[in-house]
Amino acid sequence: MQLNQAVPCGQIRENYVNQEVIVRGWVNKRRDLGGLIFIDLRDRSGIVQLVFDPEIASAAHEKASELRSEYVIAARGKVINRTEKNINREMATGFCEIHVQDLEIFNTCKALPFAIDDAQQVDEELRLKYRYLDLRNMESQKRFALRNFVTFAMREYFYSQSFYEIETPILTKNTPEGAREFIVPSRIQKGKCYSLPQSPQLYKQLLMASGFERYMQIAHCFRDEDLRADRQPEFTQLDLEMSFVNEDDIQSVVEGMLKHIWKKVFNLTLNEFPRMTYDEAFAKYGSDKPDTRFGLEILDCTSVFADTSIAFLKSVIDIGGKIGALHIQGHEFSRAEIDRWTEQAKKCGAKGMVWLRVKNNAIESSIAKFLPADFLQTLKKHIPDIADGSMLFFVADKYKNAWTTLGRLRLELASTLKMIPEGLFNFLWVTDFPLFEYDEESKSFTSCHHPFTAPQEGWESMQPEDIKARAYDIVLNGMELGGGSIRIFNAELQEKVFELLGLSKKQAEEKFGFLLNALEFGFPPHGGLAIGLDRMIMLMCNASSIREVIAFPKTLRGVDLMMDAPSPIDEQQLRDYGMCLQKKNT
Numbered sequence: 352m353q354l355n356q357a358v359p360c361g362q363i364r365e366n367y368v369n370q371e372v373i374v375r376g377w378v379n380k381r382r383d384l385g386g387l388i389f390i391d392l393r394d395r396s397g398i399v400q401l402v403f404d405p406e407i408a409s410a411a412h413e414k415a416s417e418l419r420s421e422y423v424i425a426a427r428g429k430v431i432n433r434t435e436k437n438i439n440r441e442m443a444t445g446f447c448e449i450h451v452q453d454l455e456i457f458n459t460c461k462a463l464p465f466a467i468d469d470a471q472q473v474d475e476e477l478r479l480k481y482r483y484l485d486l487r488n489m490e491s492q493k494r495f496a497l498r499n500f501v502t503f504a505m506r507e508y509f510y511s512q513s514f515y516e517i518e519t520p521i522l523t524k525n526t527p528e529g530a531r532e533f534i535v536p537s538r539i540q541k542g543k544c545y546s547l548p549q550s551p552q553l554y555k556q557l558l559m560a561s562g563f564e565r566y567m568q569i570a571h572c573f574r575d576e577d578l579r580a581d582r583q584p585e586f587t588q589l590d591l592e593m594s595f596v597n598e599d600d601i602q603s604v605v606e607g608m609l610k611h612i613w614k615k616v617f618n619l620t621l622n623e624f625p626r627m628t629y630d631e632a633f634a635k636y637g638s639d640k641p642d643t644r645f646g647l648e649i650l651d652c653t654s655v656f657a658d659t660s661i662a663f664l665k666s667v668i669d670i671g672g673k674i675g676a677l678h679i680q681g682h683e684f685s686r687a688e689i690d691r692w693t694e695q696a697k698k699c700g701a702k703g704m705v706w707l708r709v710k711n712n713a714i715e716s717s718i719a720k721f722l723p724a725d726f727l728q729t730l731k732k733h734i735p736d737i738a739d740g741s742m743l744f745f746v747a748d749k750y751k752n753a754w755t756t757l758g759r760l761r762l763e764l765a766s767t768l769k770m771i772p773e774g775l776f777n778f779l780w781v782t783d784f785p786l787f788e789y790d791e792e793s794k795s796f797t798s799c800h801h802p803f804t805a806p807q808e809g810w811e812s813m814q815p816e817d818i819k820a821r822a823y824d825i826v827l828n829g830m831e832l833g834g835g836s837i838r839i840f841n842a843e844l845q846e847k848v849f850e851l852l853g854l855s856k857k858q859a860e861e862k863f864g865f866l867l868n869a870l871e872f873g874f875p876p877h878g879g880l881a882i883g884l885d886r887m888i889m890l891m892c893n894a895s896s897i898r899e900v901i902a903f904p905k906t907l908r909g910v911d912l913m914m915d916a917p918s919p920i921d922e923q924q925l926r927d928y929g930m931c932l933q934k935k936n937t
Contacts, residue, residue: 360397386405401449421467422458522547532546565594626780637759782823802849
């Protein structure tokens with residue numbers, strides 16, 4: 352058989368009827384009905400049914416009796432319309448089948464550790480150990496087809512916008528940009544190490560100094576951080592940088608790219624993306640990446656309890672703290688449910704939670720006996736839509752702690768009570784982030800984004816905690832899709848920011864001397880953004896984890912079960928690198 356003339360299995364349609372074709376792939380399913388043998392043959396394009404009839408081709412029929420799941424074969428035969436009663440309307444190719452005349456078996460397959468069709472229900476660690484089998488599943492194949500389509504559409508869009516795609520180094524310098532970096536020892540320069548890049552951040556800024564003006568890259572990045580469902584030690588991001596731009600320019604390009612992709616993939620026309628400041632997002636949702644697909648905004652009820660005699664609430668107000676609430680309507684909470692949500696609030700960070708329910712125009716609450724007689728009227732003035740059946744969950748603490756807890760509880764409630772509409776893609780720009788945040792543990796300021804982010808005008812007269820950044824995040828369905836900023840392009844300002852971050856001139860020179868030097872050689876105004884590609888694909892295909900959209904991911908322990916990595920290094924290799932490993936105390 353001339354295999355280069357083969358037709359993809361999923362493309363067999365009525366236009367091939369009465370034609371002879373060659374197909375190849377894996378045996379997805381085998382059914383032996385005595386006289387006839389039916390094989391569902393699968394490749395990445397889909398599945399087609401093969402029929403082996405001894406009266407058409409006895410040799411092929413005899414060989415087909417050997418076939419089992421996941422055998423790799425090629426078959427030649429004529430495409431025939433199925434009879435009306437035999438049409439399989441669940442398969443794209445279900446209106447026809449191939450009556451095989453010739454069969455070639457390339458390879459057999461031993462007993463599988465799990466059925467390919469049932470891979471999504473199998474323990475994840477077993478799937479990752481045999482990831483090459485897991486990826487044969489049609490759901491996995493669709494995800495990677497989507498990923499391929501999306502990256503092609505990205506490049507197509509950026510080419511139309513006059514961007515250059517430029518690769519940046521993987522072996523680079525260790526720089527304190529926020530996340531912990533992976534270290535790579537050098538055999539040639541013993542005692543010295545490279546770092547794997549957290550992102551191409553510094554290189555893309557230097558590309559602006561090089562005069563390229565518009566850069567993009569689908570870049571591989573590395574961070575040695577604790578893992579979770581939406582984080583991996585190595586990941587891929589869309590990276591872009593532009594010269595002579597402001598925030599609106601960058602946001603416009605990014606919106607255009609996302610609209611281009613969503614139109615290509617889903618045939619959806621996205622509306623303009625709304626904008627919300629960081630302060631507004633946190634006040635309403637307790638998060639800098641709010642899920643706006645549903646309401647349930649946080650209510651500031653501090654003033655309602657201004658004259659309270661309830662000791663623990665009064666103590667919070669006295670130290671400048673706040674009391675926030677979530678108002679849930681349309682659900683009758685049992686006492687057992689209330690107790691469970693109180694425990695859930697503690698898991699979300701609360702020291703405790705107060706509940707209040709309106710029933711028969713009266714208040715039921717764990718603190719009802721401490722409330723004044725007219726408290727319901729006072730509450731209605733503050734929350735006009737309170738009615739019979741209303742439930743309020745209150746959390747009292749310092750503002751940031753209370754609102755962060757309520758933000759987490761809001762998401763848990765929405766998920767459990769099925770408040771989140773399906774099939775929506777809610778994009779949002781969050782802007783005007785703080786430039787710095789104070790770290791209580793180190794008693795110093797750190798960058799909210801990174802130390803190359805430009806401050807907004809008027810920063811010189813402000814305290815560090817009040818300075819706003821020229822930074823912006825793009826959020827999709829409550830997940831940060833990406834973030835960026837207008838960068839510092841002035842050496843004096845960059846040195847001042849390093850100083851506010853506690854870096855001495857010597858430390859700044861050691862870590863970022865190349866950047867400070869470049870800033871003195873005609874560095875243009877510039878800014879950019881990076882979008883987590885894995886995260887975006889995960890949301891587009893409604894996967895539960897980015898591990899589902901990365902071909903060979905690590906577990907939450909950072910282990911590649913298939914390759915058994917990381918693995919030990921023998922002593923001779925260590926000596927070649929001028930290294931020794933400290934033995935772990937047992």
